[in-house]
Amino acid sequence: MKNLIKTLIPVVAILTVVTFVILVMGDNPFNVFQSIIWGAFGSATSIGYTLFYSTPLVFTGLSVVVALRAGLFNIGAEGQLYIGSLSLVAYALMFKDQAGAVAILGAVVAALLGGALWGSLVGLLKAFRGSHEVVVSIMLNFVSYALCGYFILNQFKNPFSQNPETSEVEAAFRISNWEAIFPHAPVNNAALLAVFCVGLVWWLLYRSQWGFDVRFVGESPEAARRAGLPVRMRLLQVMAVSGALAGLVGVNEILGFSHKMKDQFSPGYGFMGIAVALLARGEPLRVIPAALLFGMLQKGSLDLEIDSQKMTRDLAYVIQGVVMIAVAAQPYLSKKLEKRWELWTRN
Amino acid sequence: MKIVFGLYEPDPGSAECGVYLNGRKSKIRNPQDAMNLGIGMVQQHFALVENLTALDNIILGQEPMKRFNVIDRAFAKNKLQGLVSESLKVPLEANVEDLQVGVHQRVELLKLLYRDSEILILDEPTAVLTPQEIDDLFSFLRDLRKEGKTVLIITHKLDELLALCDDVTVLRQGSVKAQLSRDQLTKEALVKAMTGRSIEKFIKPTFQPGAEALVIQNLTTSAGTEERLKEVCLSVRQGETVGIAGVEGNGQSTLVECLLGLTSYIGHIQFNGQPYPHKTKEIREVLNVGYVSEDRQTQSLWLSGTLEENCAIGFGNRLARYGVLSKSTLHHHAEEMLKGFDVKYDHLEQKISELSGGNQQKLVVARELKGRDPRFLLCCHPTRGVDVGAIELIHQRLVEFQKNQGAVLLISSELEELLSLSDRLLVMYQGRIVLEQTRENFDLKSIGSAMLGGQP
Numbered sequence: 001m002k003n004l005i006k007t008l009i010p011v012v013a014i015l016t017v018v019t020f021v022i023l024v025m026g027d028n029p030f031n032v033f034q035s036i037i038w039g040a041f042g043s044a045t046s047i048g049y050t051l052f053y054s055t056p057l058v059f060t061g062l063s064v065v066v067a068l069r070a071g072l073f074n075i076g077a078e079g080q081l082y083i084g085s086l087s088l089v090a091y092a093l094m095f096k097d098q099a100g101a102v103a104i105l106g107a108v109v110a111a112l113l114g115g116a117l118w119g120s121l122v123g124l125l126k127a128f129r130g131s132h133e134v135v136v137s138i139m140l141n142f143v144s145y146a147l148c149g150y151f152i153l154n155q156f157k158n159p160f161s162q163n164p165e166t167s168e169v170e171a172a173f174r175i176s177n178w179e180a181i182f183p184h185a186p187v188n189n190a191a192l193l194a195v196f197c198v199g200l201v202w203w204l205l206y207r208s209q210w211g212f213d214v215r216f217v218g219e220s221p222e223a224a225r226r227a228g229l230p231v232r233m234r235l236l237q238v239m240a241v242s243g244a245l246a247g248l249v250g251v252n253e254i255l256g257f258s259h260k261m262k263d264q265f266s267p268g269y270g271f272m273g274i275a276v277a278l279l280a281r282g283e284p285l286r287v288i289p290a291a292l293l294f295g296m297l298q299k300g301s302l303d304l305e306i307d308s309q310k311m312t313r314d315l316a317y318v319i320q321g322v323v324m325i326a327v328a329a330q331p332y333l334s335k336k337l338e339k340r341w342e343l344w345t346r347n
Numbered sequence: 348m349k350i351v352f353g354l355y356e357p358d359p360g361s362a363e364c365g366v367y368l369n370g371r372k373s374k375i376r377n378p379q380d381a382m383n384l385g386i387g388m389v390q391q392h393f394a395l396v397e398n399l400t401a402l403d404n405i406i407l408g409q410e411p412m413k414r415f416n417v418i419d420r421a422f423a424k425n426k427l428q429g430l431v432s433e434s435l436k437v438p439l440e441a442n443v444e445d446l447q448v449g450v451h452q453r454v455e456l457l458k459l460l461y462r463d464s465e466i467l468i469l470d471e472p473t474a475v476l477t478p479q480e481i482d483d484l485f486s487f488l489r490d491l492r493k494e495g496k497t498v499l500i501i502t503h504k505l506d507e508l509l510a511l512c513d514d515v516t517v518l519r520q521g522s523v524k525a526q527l528s529r530d531q532l533t534k535e536a537l538v539k540a541m542t543g544r545s546i547e548k549f550i551k552p553t554f555q556p557g558a559e560a561l562v563i564q565n566l567t568t569s570a571g572t573e574e575r576l577k578e579v580c581l582s583v584r585q586g587e588t589v590g591i592a593g594v595e596g597n598g599q600s601t602l603v604e605c606l607l608g609l610t611s612y613i614g615h616i617q618f619n620g621q622p623y624p625h626k627t628k629e630i631r632e633v634l635n636v637g638y639v640s641e642d643r644q645t646q647s648l649w650l651s652g653t654l655e656e657n658c659a660i661g662f663g664n665r666l667a668r669y670g671v672l673s674k675s676t677l678h679h680h681a682e683e684m685l686k687g688f689d690v691k692y693d694h695l696e697q698k699i700s701e702l703s704g705g706n707q708q709k710l711v712v713a714r715e716l717k718g719r720d721p722r723f724l725l726c727c728h729p730t731r732g733v734d735v736g737a738i739e740l741i742h743q744r745l746v747e748f749q750k751n752q753g754a755v756l757l758i759s760s761e762l763e764e765l766l767s768l769s770d771r772l773l774v775m776y777q778g779r780i781v782l783e784q785t786r787e788n789f790d791l792k793s794i795g796s797a798m799l800g801g802q803p
Contacts, residue, residue: 207671207672207673207674208667208670208671209663209666209667209670209671210670212656212659216652216656216660219649219650219651219652220648220649220650220651222646223640223645223649223660224649225609226627226640227660228628228629228630228631228632228661229628229663230628
């Protein structure tokens with residue numbers, strides 16, 4: 001009972017605030033919520049889209065979670081996912097002749113390595129130069145945008161397109177989507193990869209010696225140092241893993257959906273990953289529901305734009321913001337509420 | 348005490364529980380309320396602003412104002428002059444960071460008097476003081492008592508209670524175990540109330556030390572480090588405990604950091620005739636040096652981890668199989684390690700932060716002694732903030748370790764502990780070893796004055 005109230009209260013608070021915002025905008029909150037929910041879950045196709053939008057958020061959410069557990073705040077998942085995608089597309093376009101599993105596996109590894117490279121730059125500077133990871137990773141985001149822009153427009157440009165995008169990858173590099181279950185929706189096997197990664201990260205953190213070290217370093221850095229742990233190596237490795245996970249976004253986006261890399265294709269998956277990780281409170285298993293929530297908002301608000309005259313898809317960002325505030329306030333509020341609850345049950 | 352001072356809020360209980368002041372129940376929601384009621388507290392860790400003067404620290408929060416919101420320092424000074432007796436002289440204009448720890452405490456006390464506190468709470472006030480400073484403090488507290496102030500002192504040192512107190516309340520595991528008034532106050536009664544049983548006076552047996560284990564020659568650290576070492580030479584033999592006394596902040600922490608490979612140094616360190624490694628990993632995992640840190644919560648323990656995890660710290664490579672740490676391995680390891688160390692816990696997957704300080708420390712000692720089975724133990728403040736029962740156990744284990752030809756370097760601010768455990772005692776002052784005495788001719792007076800930088 002107590003726990004139920006504890007989880008329900010933030011939800012009620014969030015709904016109240018968002019309702020208020022919608023009322024101020026002059027729309028009917030009931031219709032708006034209905035259209036978001038309907039947009040996200042109304043048909044097999046819309047569920048497929050929701051899953052498709054959630055998949056990259058699982059990758060970036062995990063990326064932030066892993067870094068968070070080592071006490072690092074990785075704000076650079078956005079840049080890491082771009083570099084991961086770039087190396088994926090570079091591999092696919094340069095080694096066109098591959099076939100079968102080798103092609104896809106190679107592309108996935110390329111994405112992992114690209115992201116890992118970008119992440120370990122942050123880790124390297126943090127571990128051996130003491131540069132703050134937030135500053136470095138945010139600056140590397142801009143470098144990655146520029147790099148991707150350069151390569152897409154100069155090296156891999158699609159000559160038959162006016163848009164800033166690369167040529168399409170060969171058929172061998174495409175992974176199957178789930179047409180049969182979710183017609184016309186782009187959700188694909190990358191979603192399975194995402195679920196697998198969640199399990200893998202959980203296992204790494206809680207069952208491996210590496211994860212033991214990482215969590216120890218993150219939560220008690222001074223004790224870890226004095227126990228003789230290789231603290232710097234772990235920081236470097238964690239950032240590499242974090243970056244690699246973010247890099248996998250390219251698998252969903254390029255191999256599974258557009259088959260080419262568009263400049264600036266990410267609507268901020270890397271930054272939403274931060275929100276997902278915080279909502280999941282650093283627990284890998286909770287990344288899935290958190291990512292689904294944000295994926296649902298993403299998809300639902302697209303439909304909202306069509307249904308409503310007054311609301312735009314930006315409502316999704318408003319809701320995300322309110323959720324973040326609620327998450328941040330929750331430890332404080334729940335303590336207060338617990339006391340109230342105790343008083344109330346006693347009398 | 349933190350509840351009385353309004354730092355913590357008590358859990359709501361029945362109507363009659365709460366804090367009563369002069370017979371009236373008072374509501375103290377925050378430190379401001381407490382101060383308004385005339386309650387003042389000196390925390391165990393002082394709350395001073397390092398780069399302000401002593402005077403500014405005292406008036407901070409209650410600055411007397413002249414016109415145009417200018418701070419009236421002259422007024423404050425006058426008021427303080429009225430309060431200050433000879434035993435409480437403080438250089439008001441000096442920056443706090445330039446003053447000694449003992450003076451810091453006087454500044455804290457002045458803070459309370461300046462606020463007209465009637466009830467003074469002191470949490471472990473003697474933890475950082477030298478014997479002379481303790482005497483000064485006590486005579487000052489006696490003066491205060493004569494003036495009609497109430498002094499509440501929290502301490503785990505029995506002699507202090509006997510020397511100072513009119514009434515003693517013994518708390519153990521969150522409840523009152525005994526209330527003793529002056530005429531009932533004996534050491535035996537106190538110990539009994541604190542531990543639930545009586546404890547024999549601990550007398551350390553003497554052992555025949557073996558060959559030299561740790562030899563430090565001319566250890567000097569660069570000027571950059573705060574507590575700089577200057578040509579420190581010392582040696583510890585197998586089966587010997589060497590104590591290092593000194594007021595905190597005179598280079599002890601730097602010495603520890605050198606021996607852990609955390610600070611670079613000039614000079615030579617040898618262990619059993621071999622050069623001492625520089626890397627922390629090698630020191631801890633190859634040379635297998637045991638280490639009890641001065642601050643267990645941040646330097647020894649993984650406070651948000653479980654008991655199992657804390658027992659596994661430093662043994663990752665030994666316990667893991669192909670990089671996997673299985674639950675059952677951790678469990679068995681912890682179970683095995685804690686045997687014989689009397690650590691009280693509910694289950695091994697409990698968070699270590701839920702344990703009392705004494706139990707946490709026993710776990711650390713178990714890990715570093717039994718788990719690691721070292722030849723050399725670097726032992727800093729092993730019984731700081733720990734109950735009497737745990738102190739007894741830890742001391743016993745240290746002696747056992749020494750009996751098995753282990754070498755111990757013991758750093759402590761507790762002179763009594765050093766005197767009872769060490770075979771040789773060194774005094775450190777401003778990064779130098781200024782005095783060395785062997786067990787047969789320990790002399791409290793010369794040790795105390797050496798700690799303050801005087802000539803022995």
